[in-house]
Amino acid sequence: MSGVADHDQPLVGHATAGPGGVMTDEVGVITGDLTVETSPRPDGRADVRIQYTDADEWYVLTGSPTDIPTAGLPTLHEAVLTLVRTGGSRGLHD
Template sequence: MTPLHPQQTRPVIPAATAAAGAPAPAAAAATAAAGAPAPVPGFAPAAEEGVRLVGFTTAGPGGAMTDEVGVITGELTLATEDLADGTAALTVQYTGAEEWYTLAGSPVPLPEAGLARLHEAALAAIGAGGGAHAPAPPA
């Protein structure tokens, strides 16, 4: 298996689909069969309830600040989820672990640029380190 590049994002899978245990290809096939275009891996409409992006990065010096345990460092997984109320939740974990922690500052308002842009900004912030918090919306 080819290792993922740091900050690579997995395809978007609606939480309801993932919870049901249906694999992403089956969901894409069902969408295509219904006449809708197949989803583009890594991107989805920002207003779709339950959309969750997952990506990997190495925390920079100073790591990422969490609400539950303070700073975490090393190889981290970030999940960014559209809460369908105009906000998004950002959670992090040590890659491969079971426990998820709330990234400090989460939830945040969903920016006009969308969920994917927020996810990219959070990955960049964690990669930069310095006790990274959830990205603030543009002023």
């Protein structure tokens, strides 16, 4: 069973990127105060987007889409927020 049944709405959180920021597909590394959106897909995976807080543009976090763990979408979302806070110029699977 995927985590989609546990949470079918996007989760949004805020974090300040750690040293080195995080990697996006469109613009490379971004840093600073960021907003993260983790959205379930019908195929049991999740899209992860990121933006500078209060900006209009969203970017795909490198490695998205990714599998939703059996623990559910909230677990994935918290892991992404931890990744952002850790920094290191990484994407989801680095």
